[in-house]
Amino acid sequence: MLEYRAEIALWALSGVLPFIMLGVWSAALAGAGGAAGLGLGLSQAELARYFLGAFIARQFTVVWVVWAFEEDSVAGRLSPYLLQPLQPLWRYVAAHLAEQATRLPFVAVIAGLFFLLQPAAFALPAPGRLLLALPAIWMAFAIHFLLQSLIAILCFWSERAQALERLLFIPYLFLSGLVAPLAAFPPGVRQAASLTPFPYMIGFPAQLLAGLDVPIASSFVAMAGWIALLLPLTALAWRAGVRRYTAMGA
Numbered sequence: 001m002l003e004y005r006a007e008i009a010l011w012a013l014s015g016v017l018p019f020i021m022l023g024v025w026s027a028a029l030a031g032a033g034g035a036a037g038l039g040l041g042l043s044q045a046e047l048a049r050y051f052l053g054a055f056i057a058r059q060f061t062v063v064w065v066v067w068a069f070e071e072d073s074v075a076g077r078l079s080p081y082l083l084q085p086l087q088p089l090w091r092y093v094a095a096h097l098a099e100q101a102t103r104l105p106f107v108a109v110i111a112g113l114f115f116l117l118q119p120a121a122f123a124l125p126a127p128g129r130l131l132l133a134l135p136a137i138w139m140a141f142a143i144h145f146l147l148q149s150l151i152a153i154l155c156f157w158s159e160r161a162q163a164l165e166r167l168l169f170i171p172y173l174f175l176s177g178l179v180a181p182l183a184a185f186p187p188g189v190r191q192a193a194s195l196t197p198f199p200y201m202i203g204f205p206a207q208l209l210a211g212l213d214v215p216i217a218s219s220f221v222a223m224a225g226w227i228a229l230l231l232p233l234t235a236l237a238w239r240a241g242v243r244r245y246t247a248m249g250a
Helices: 002-013 017-032 044-059 065-075 078-083 088-117 127-156 162-175 187-193 203-210 216-244
Strands: none
Touching (some): 017 044, 044 203, 065 088, 065 162, 078 088, 088 127, 127 162, 203 216
16 A cells, blocks of 8 residues: 555545535525525534535545455455465455555645645644544544445455445435535434434544534443444455355365
8 A cells, every 4th residue: 555655545535525515505595695594504614514424534534345345356356365264354455454554645635735725624624523523533444444344244145345335325425414514404314314323434533533413422322332343244245245155276
C-alpha cells in the first residue's frame, strides 16, 4: 500500500460525496430560510462540520473485501490461503488497515482545504469527543467489514457476490447519514433506520466529530450488539462455506 500512494490519493478523492451533498443541503437551507425551514436543527456551520465528519468517517470505514475475496476465489488464490494457519479474512483486515494508514495524510490535507474554503465551520472537536470518535470509527469499520464478509463468503456458493453487495449499498447510502443527516428523514424512517446497523457506520461517528448532540451510550451499545451478532454469523458462514469449497488440487 505504501508503494501506491497515488492510487490511494485517488480513492480518497473519490469519496467526496459528503462535500457534494453539503453543497446541495446548503442551497436547500438558503432556499428554506435556514435550518428551521427544513427541520434539521443545524446551523450552516454545524451542517458543514457534520459532512466533514461524514467524509472522515467514510474514509476510515471503507470496505472492499467482497471484491478482493471474489477475485481471489475466481483466480484460485484462495486455495493456498486455506492451507495456511492464518484465517484468510485476517489478510483482508490487514490490507484494509494498511490502506487506512496511507489515507491519513490525504484526509488531513483535504480537511485543511475544507476549512480554508469554509472558515466559519472551523472548530476542533473537544478532546473527549475525539477520544470517543476514534473507537466509534473502529467499531463502524468492524460492522461494515463483517457485513461485507458475510456477502463475500457467498462466493463459496456463487462466483458473483458483488451483485448482492450492490443491493446492500443502497440502504447504506441513504440510511447511514452519508447523503443527509438522519434528522432530515421522517420520524418513521428514522425509527426504522435505528433498527439497522447503517446509522452507526457513518452518522454516529460524524456527529461525534462535529460536536453535535447524539445518544452516546445507547449508540455504542447498539454497535457492540451488531458486532456481537455479526461475528458468530460470519464464523458460521465461513465454516459452512469451507466445507463445500472445491478447487483444482483442493
